Amino acid sequence: MPSWLFRxxxxxxxxPAxxxxxxxxxxxxxNGPACPRCAEPSPGELICRRCAITPLPLARILAPWQFGGQLAVAIRRLKFAHRAHIARDLAPLWSPLVAAAAAEPGALVVPVPLHWxxxxxxxxxxxxxxxVHxxxxxxxxxxxxxxxxxxxAPPQSTLTAAERRANLEGAFAVRDPRALAGRPVVLVDDVVTTGATLAAAARALxxxxxxxxxGVAIARATSVPG
Ligand SMILES: [Zn+2]
Ligand SMILES: [Zn+2]
Incomplete structure (x- = not known):
């Protein structure tokens, strides 16, 4: 059995920590003061220009941390270095926000899925x-x-914002609409950048x-993390 199960x-x-x-x-x-709709840094927590003109379909996006430093290292290890246990280790950094977002009765927590x-x-x-964690x-x-x-999805980091949106059109589908009907959803992902992925998933929901x-993510990135 791998040692991380014990230590x-x-x-x-x-x-060890x-x-x-x-x-x-x-x-x-x-992440600090941010737009209440999309989590983009915004002095005085004012609605940002983009959300004022074309609001995202999400009620709001929450992200407690900026993507960078050792948090970025941990998220990259989770995604690209086969360290699945990191999902558990990161839970304390954002689970209070997931809990707050899921406070409404009947709320469903739905992760943004990878393609199979x-x-x-x-x-x-x-x-x-x-x-899960x-x-x-x-x-x-x-x-x-x-x-x-x-x-x-092709790697989003190589695309412009408009290409990214077009690329995500119809990229998500709902398996069982009856399980969703009338329920509030907390859509979770690791990192939010422009919110385009969360928006495409939210539209399907x-x-x-x-x-x-x-939407709730652990971190907010200013450019698409590679
Ligand atoms: Zn905004
Ligand atoms: Zn460390």
Whole structure:
């Protein structure tokens, strides 16, 4: 059995620690005052220009940290280095926000899914695991697999914002609309950048009958992380 089952490690540098070790935790930067709709930094928490003109379909997006420092290292290890246990180690950093977003009765926690082919290659779906552990840490019912990706997404980092939106059109579908009807949804992902992915997933959920969608990510990035 792998040793991490017995000994908890820092999610970024793997020294014995719970969640992030102290030196790594000191590199965390709070997202700070942000647009209440899309989580983009905004002095005085005013609605940003983009949300004032073309609001996202989500009621709001919450992201407690800026993507960077050792948190970025931990998220990259989770996604690209086969360290599935990091989903559990990161739970304390954002589960209170998932709990707050899911406070409405009947709320469903729905992770942004990978396409099955990418999940097959990676061996797991990182957003699913993040959601499982955030729910466990917040004492919520487990996540719902109601959403699926209809086609693999090309790497978003190579696309412009407009291409990214077009590329996500119809990229998500709902498996069982009856499971959603009239319920508030907490849509979770690892990192939010422009909100384009969350918006595409939220549109599919709302079209299938979800009452509202709140997005929650661990971190907000200013450019698409590679
Ligand atoms: Zn560390
Ligand atoms: Zn905004």
């Amino acid at each position: 908890s490690q820092c999610a970024a540098c793997a020294v 719970t969640s992030l070790c102290d030196p790594c935790a000191r590199t965390l930067v709070e 082919r990418r999940r097959f290659r990676r061996g797991y779906d990182h957003a699913w695991l993040l959601a 955030a729910c466990r840490s917040a004492e919520l019912a487990g996540p719902s697999a109601v959403l699926r990706r209809t086609r693999p 709302l079209d299938a009958g979800a009452a509202t969608v709140i």
